[in-house]
Amino acid sequence: MTGLTLFEKLWRQHLVADVDESSGLLLIDRILLHERTGGVALRSLAEAGHRVMAPGQVFATMDHVVDTLPGRSDVTLMPTGTAFITALREEANANAIRLFDIGDPGQGIVHVISPEQGIVLPGLTLVCADSHTCTQGALGALAWGIGSSEAEHALATGTLRVRKPKTMRVTIDGTLGTGVTAKDLALFLLARFGANGARGHIVEFAGEVIRAMPIEARMTLCNLATEFSAFSAIIAPDDSTITYFEGRRFAPTGEEWDRAAAMWRTFVSDADAVFDAELAIDAGEVPVMVTWGTNPEQATAIGGVVPAGSERRGADAHARSLAYMAIEPGQPLGQLAIDAAFIGSCTNSRLSDLQRAAAILRGRHVAPGIRAICVPGSTEVKRQAEAAGLDAVFRAAGFEWRESGCSICFFAGGESFGAEERVISTTNRNFESRQGPMTRTHLASPEVVAASAITGRITDPRELI
C-alpha cells in the first residue's frame, strides 16, 4: 500500500461518513465569523429553527467593516456599516460565541488573530466565510473558505459536506534571493501557472525553502492559494510550527500539549505518497515581483516591463487590463509613478511584515504627495509594534498608523483610494475598483511598498539598501 498525503491523513481523521464516492461528511473543529457575514448567517440559522451545535468552538471578530481610523466606534465610514457590527454582536451574545469586539485586545483580522491566539492548531479543520482562510493552512491545519450557507451548515451540525479535492504538491527547493519574499514567491507561482493553476486541488507547499521559511511568511504564501483557485493550501507542521504555538492562549497545555505535539509530528505526507499533480520551482529563479494588471496572475519581475498579450491567456482580457491600469506593453514597471501606498491585510500585516517595511522606512520620508497607510493586522500586532517603536518609524516617514482591520484592502462604500490613483499595496487582490472606484492597484511585498512610497514610483527595495 502506498503512503498517504498529509491532506489524506487529515481527511480520514475527520471523516464522519462518506456522502458518495466524491464527497464526505467532515467534522469541523473551528468556525470563525466576522461582521460582514456572521450576523446574517446566525440570524438565518435562528430563523430556520437551528441552534449552534458547539458554540465553544466558534469565534467571531470585527475586521471587515469596522473603521481603522483612531478613535473608531460602531459608527463607520461605510454607510450602514453599524448594522453589520451590531448584528454580529447581538447574535454572538445570543449564541454564547466568543467575540473579539472593537476595543478588545484580541480584535483583529480573522486570519491574523486565529494563529496568534492558538485558535487554529495543526491538524484541525477550520472554516470561515472568507476566501483567505487558506492562510491558516500554513500552520498545518485543514482550513478553507466557504460561503454563508455552508457556514450555517457548519454552525448547525458541526460538520460540512465536502467535495474531496485532488492533491497537488508544490516543491520549492534552492534559496530565495536577497530581498525576495514569500509574497514574491506567491506572485511568481500565479504568473507562471495562472490564476486557475490549482483548480480542484489542495496545494501542499514543500521543499527546502518552506522548511527554512518563518511561520509568518508561510502564512503570506498560503494566503494567495485562493487566487490560484485552490481548494486551500497546507504546510506540514514542523519544529517551527510547534514552537510557534507553545503558550498561545487557546493551545493545549501540560500533558495534553505533549500528546498534541506528538500527534502533530505525524502530520506529514509519507515519503511514498502520490499526489495528483506536482509542480516544482527553483527558488533561485524567483525575482522581486509586482502585479501590473487586474488579476493577481498578471504579475512580473519588478525590473521588467509590462508584457505584451498572448493568445493563451486571452488577448481581450489582457487589453482590458492594460486599459484599466493605463499602461502599455514595454513600459518599465519601475518608472510608474504612484499616488498611494498601503501596508496591511491578511496577506502582509504581521509583526515581521511591519519590521521589514520599517527597516526600509527608518530615517526616510515618503515622497511628496504620496498618501501612505499602515494598518497592523491585529490589535496585538499593533501593541507589539508600538512596544518596539515601529509606530514612530512609520509616523516619522509620513505613514498613517491605524487601528487593526481589513481597512482599504477593499472598498465597501466607505473609505477608499481615489479614482485612477495608482496604489502600491501589500494586499492580495488587484481587481478593478477593489480599493476604490476606478483605483489602480499593484500588489507587492511590504519591502516594495515601503521603497516605492519613499521614491514615489514602483521601486525595487534593493535600490535603497
Added chain:
Amino acid sequence: MAAPFTRLSAVAAPLLRDNIDTDAIIPSREMRSVSKTGLSGGLYAGWRYTAIGGREPAPGFVLNQPDFADARILLSGANFGCGSSREHAAWALAEYGFRVIVAPSFNPIFRGNCVRNGIVPVELPADAIARLAAWIEAAPRDRPLTVDLERRTVTGPESHAFAMDDESRQMLLHGLDPIGLTLRDRDSIAAFRARDATQRPWAYL
C-alpha cells in the same frame, strides 16, 4: 432552499471574460444590509451602470440590451466567481433570475454557493461556449439554450454533455436542504465527536 431544477429553456447572455471575480459580480459597496435579499440591483454594478453608485444603464453592457432582458442562462469565461467568498454574488445572480451559469471552470467556493442557491454551474470547454455564444448572438431571443440536469446536457445548435458530481446534482434536482439532510445523522455525529474527544481533547473547547 431553492426551487428544484430539472430542465430549462431560456435566453442565454454571453459575457465571455476569464477571471470574472465576485467583486465584479457584486461590488462590496452594493452589499448594504444584513440580508440575503435586495442584491439584484447591485449585480455587475461596476459594468452595468454609467456611474459608481448610480443606476443609469450603461448601453454597451450585455444585460442592458433588450435582446437579453429575459436571460436566465449566463455564458462566461474561465475561473468564474474567483475572489471573495461572498455568497452575495450567488444571491444577486439568483435574485436577478439566473438559474444556470455555463463556464469553462468555476472558483470552488463560488461553485458551492451556486449549488446552495439553486444555480446550476455547468462546465463546458471554452471553445464549445464560444461557439454557443456566436450562434446565440445572431438572434438571441429566437435561439434559447436548453439545459437538462437529468441528462446533463446543454443544447443549442448541437448538444453538449457535461459532468457534475452526484451530491451537487441531487441537491439541485430536488432543491434539498443540506442542513436537514445532515441532521438526520445527528446521532452518528455526536458519537463521532464523543470518540474523537478522547483522542484529540484539545480540539474541543
